[in-house]
Amino acid sequence: xxxxxxxxxxxxxxxxxxxxxxxxxxxxxxxxxxxxxxxxxxxxxxxxxxxxxxxxxxxxxxxxxxxxxxxxxxxxxxxxxxxxxxxxxxxxxxxxxxxxxxxxxxxxxxxxxxxxxxxxxxxxxxxxxxxxxxxxxxxxxxxxxxxxxxxxxxxxxxxxxxxxxxxxxxxxxxxxxxxxxxxxxxxxxxxxxxxxxxxxxxxxxxxxxxxxxxxxxxxxxxxxxxxxxxxxxxxxxxxxxxxxxxxxxxxxxxxxxxxxxxxxxxxxxxxxxxxxxxxxxxxxxxxxxxxxxxxxxxxxxxxxxxxxxxxxxxxxxxxxxxxxxxxxxxxxxxxxxxxxxxxxxxxxxxxxxxxxxxxxxxxxxxxxxxxxxxxxxxxxxxxxxxxxxxxxxxxxxxxxxxxxxxxxxxx
Numbered sequence: 001x002x003x004x005x006x007x008x009x010x011x012x013x014x015x016x017x018x019x020x021x022x023x024x025x026x027x028x029x030x031x032x033x034x035x036x037x038x039x040x041x042x043x044x045x046x047x048x049x050x051x052x053x054x055x056x057x058x059x060x061x062x063x064x065x066x067x068x069x070x071x072x073x074x075x076x077x078x079x080x081x082x083x084x085x086x087x088x089x090x091x092x093x094x095x096x097x098x099x100x101x102x103x104x105x106x107x108x109x110x111x112x113x114x115x116x117x118x119x120x121x122x123x124x125x126x127x128x129x130x131x132x133x134x135x136x137x138x139x140x141x142x143x144x145x146x147x148x149x150x151x152x153x154x155x156x157x158x159x160x161x162x163x164x165x166x167x168x169x170x171x172x173x174x175x176x177x178x179x180x181x182x183x184x185x186x187x188x189x190x191x192x193x194x195x196x197x198x199x200x201x202x203x204x205x206x207x208x209x210x211x212x213x214x215x216x217x218x219x220x221x222x223x224x225x226x227x228x229x230x231x232x233x234x235x236x237x238x239x240x241x242x243x244x245x246x247x248x249x250x251x252x253x254x255x256x257x258x259x260x261x262x263x264x265x266x267x268x269x270x271x272x273x274x275x276x277x278x279x280x281x282x283x284x285x286x287x288x289x290x291x292x293x294x295x296x297x298x299x300x301x302x303x304x305x306x307x308x309x310x311x312x313x314x315x316x317x318x319x320x321x322x323x324x325x326x327x328x329x330x331x332x333x334x335x336x337x338x339x340x341x342x343x344x345x346x347x348x349x350x351x352x353x354x355x356x357x358x359x360x361x362x363x364x365x366x367x368x369x370x371x372x373x374x375x376x377x378x379x380x381x382x383x384x385x386x387x388x389x390x391x392x393x394x395x396x397x398x399x400x401x402x403x404x405x406x407x408x409x410x411x
Contacts, residue, residue: 021213022317023048023197025189027233028069028076028253033177035126035155037067037078044253045069045076046316047239051201051211060211064201066104070189070231073181079104080175081201087158087174088205091127095147098123099202104176107198107226109135110187117196118148118185124174126156135223151184191233192313198226230314236260236282238307238315246292248307252282259310264292267302296322330397332409337388339397339409343381360385360409361396387411 023046031041045067051060067078081087081104089101098121099105109117119131132148156176182188199213213227236258241247252258259281266274274297282288292305303322307315330341341358359369368385387395387409395409 021319022228022230022314023068024232024235024237024313024315025197025229026069026235026237026253027071027191027231030071030074031076031078031177031179033153033155033179035157035176037080037175037177042067042069042078043251044237045078046237047249048199048213049240050318050320051199051213054210054212060201060203060209062203064199064211064213066199066213068197068229070182072188073183074179075108075110075182075185076177076179077106078175078177080173081203082173083203084172085206086172087124089123089125089127091125092123092129093127094129094149095131096121096127096129098127098129100204101125101127101202102174102204103202105200105202107196107200107223109195109197110182110185110189110193110229110231112194112196114187118150120152120178120180122154122156122176122178124156124158124176126154126176128152128154128178151181152178154178189231191231193231195229195231196223196226197229198223232309232313232315235309235311235313236315238262240316240318246303248290250280250282250288250290250307252284252286252288255284257284258282260315261308261310262290262292263306263308265304266297267304268297273297273301330407330409332387332411337386337411339385339387341383341385341397359398361398362390362393367395 026044026046028044029041031038046069048066048068049064051064053060062081062083064082065080067076069076081102087102089098089103092098092101101123103121103123105122106120107117108120115135117133117135119133120128121130122128130148130150130152131145133145154176155178156174158174159172201211203209203211234254236250236252236254238260239249239251241249248262250260259279262278262280264276265272278290280288280290296303301322303320304317305320306317309315330339332339339360360367367390370383385397390411392411395411397407397409
């Protein structure tokens with residue numbers, strides 16, 4: 001059987017997947033800091049997804065999800081990291097080298113008018129350290145790349161599924177929660193205040209990699225790549241879907257109906273080719289799921305999406321590089337017991353180096369994966385998947401980050 005697939009795919013390119021994004025930090029109810037993410041407790045927080053490897057070469061191999069919010073007393077952050085093995089790390093004290101462990105790092109400045117900012121390192125054992133820096137390169141109040149002691153509460157939790165590694169990869173995770181008092185930060189945020197937040201994940205086991213949300217080219221100390229944050233109050237919360245750039249969950253924790261404006265722009269070769277806007281009403285205390293239901297051009301383009309509340313406050317802004325072309329055809333050759341996959345990138349500009357991530361799955365297990373590089377001189381690509389090691393049955397062929405596309409192969 002031969003089949004051609006029209007596919008909408010987020011491409012992994014050697015450029016920014018989410019270049020210097022903007023995040024609204026909502027006012028939320030105080031969560032219990034016990035290391036376990038309670039969905040109800042964090043429902044009013046912003047959700048950040050879309051981490052990619054340092055240097056922007058590809059999306060990270062395992063998902064990262066971060067939640068952020070605040071109230072009058074504290075700044076709150078929670079995270080969940082997925083992976084194929086148990087995380088590694090020990091408590092190294094208040095000034096330890098936690099970047100040598102499986103760790104979340106975040107660089108945080110709550111007030112853009114202040115030069116002082118902090119680097120938090122939180123590892124999987126529950127150990128953490130905080131270092132203070134100055135955006136001018138000089139010490140502020142004696143703090144400059146030195147360990148500082150803030151009033152923070154940090155707890156972690158490791159999924160018990162790690163004990164036998166039987167469940168699928170998405171059932172393997174470690175997570176944590178932290179609160180940091182505004183009193184110790186000497187700041188009290190008001191709606192409209194701005195700062196920055198740069199999120200990074202250090203992974204050491206089973207393989208070493210760094211990933212971030214923002215776009216660092218070579219190191220994490222590149223402040224012009226840090227995400228801008230805006231403190232919000234009495235407003236809705238727009239949260240991008242964990243697995244897809246074009247879907248949003250919009251939550252309204254307030255006691256009155258809210259309206260969110262969603263503006264999306266298609267940018268090709270640096271120029272805006274198309275813009276479309278939607279207004280979404282969210283009832284008080286309600287949740288609305290929203291999708292970008294629009295026909296995109298068959299091309300490589302940048303999609304810039306902004307969500308703004310009815311007061312004009314930016315809730316979230318993200319830039320996504322999209323590849324929307326007639327991408328591939330496949331044929332299962334029963335005699336050879338192989339799947340033959342053909343890629344055709346004719347008609348789409350290839351100015352960067354996109355990577356297509358294709359996977360063969362059996363139920364929730366990945367059997368084999370391919371990272372296919374596409375360049376101007378490699379517009380036609382063919383490769384084979386040997387099915388002989390696998391028994392008869394149904395298999396799934398799909399590209400990572402595909403929107404609503406999976407293909408079933410029957411052997």
